[in-house]
Amino acid sequence: MMIFLSIYVTVVGLLFGSFFNVVGLRVPVGESVVHPPSRCGNCQTRLGAKDMVPVFSYLFSRGKCRHCGVKFSAVYPLFEAATGILFLWMFLRFGLTGAAAIGIVLSSLCVIVTVADLKYMLIPNKVLLFFAPILIVLRFVFMEQAWWHYGLGGLFGGGLILLIVLLTKGGMGMGDVKLFALCGLVLGIGPAVLAFILACAFGTIVGMILIGLKVVQRKQPIPFGPWLALGSCIAYLYGTQIISGYLSLIG
Ligand SMILES: [Zn+2]
Structure with a gap:
């Protein structure tokens, strides 16, 4: 079966x-x-x-x-x-389980966002607006933690990227803000922080490789949406284990 x-x-x-x-x-x-x-x-x-x-x-x-x-x-x-x-x-x-359903919908959003962001350097509102209600409803039907974990995750995700957009004036756009607010809400605060760290790590490593291979120029912006998407999927799958493993290492 x-x-x-x-x-x-x-x-x-x-x-x-x-x-x-x-x-x-x-x-x-x-x-x-x-x-x-x-x-x-x-x-x-x-x-x-x-x-x-x-x-x-x-x-x-x-x-x-x-x-x-x-x-x-x-x-x-x-x-x-x-x-x-x-x-x-x-x-x-x-x-x-409900967790698998959320994971599958989250993966779907992440794949579409990655295709669009790589091709056009933008994350379409239509796609976000389609997925947001489905993910929000699923999340609040299948909660594994208190609601504020997810609320805080959404605030952290959207707030952090918004801050980066305001400070860097380029690099990332409002599409990234909305995307990561939604991902943060689905993930909850702990895994959302992890997803961001993973996204930065992947983006930096791949960016350096692409610059090293002269595929892209040093100043050329690389879309960040795909890395937020990938980080979010990994944090959704293994976030709890990675975080508790890390905490047991340092504590
Ligand atoms: Zn042909």
Whole structure:
């Protein structure tokens, strides 16, 4: 039963991941997520069911359009796979619980935000407004701690990024403020602090590697939303363990 459910959750994740690519790429520029249907960007051939099997279509066609042979971006299968893995991870970590449901919705938000922020350097309000009520309701239905942990997490997340925006005048935007306020509310105060530390660590390490490889210029802004998203997912999955492990080390 467990294996069957695991496969099911992963397949659902892969399919949703495929849709999240479309949402992340179209919503920021005001396009519909259902129309027009996906086409090859080069030859304009409409993609059929055979071309839209998440991850596998890309692997079987070796990343090329079946009609004109132009190379497709590896970003699509990458985010499809990431969504499948995140959904499965949440299920394996939390089982059939409210916590898993929150984790899966949080992962969905994080994948879409990452796609949009990497492509356009912005986090669309429409996406935040869609996910905020779902996450807030789920959080307050399935509370594991007193409500103020989550309230404080939201205040910390939004407040801290707002402070950074005001102090640095660049780097981060209001999209990051709203995103991390929402993530903080879902995580609660302890894991929210951890998520921020993780985001800074990932952002710094990857930024340094990209500058070292001369992929980006030193002064070029790197979107921070994806790191907040990744930090939040990890803090959601293992925050409690990491924090209690850390506290037992120092105390
Ligand atoms: Zn083509």
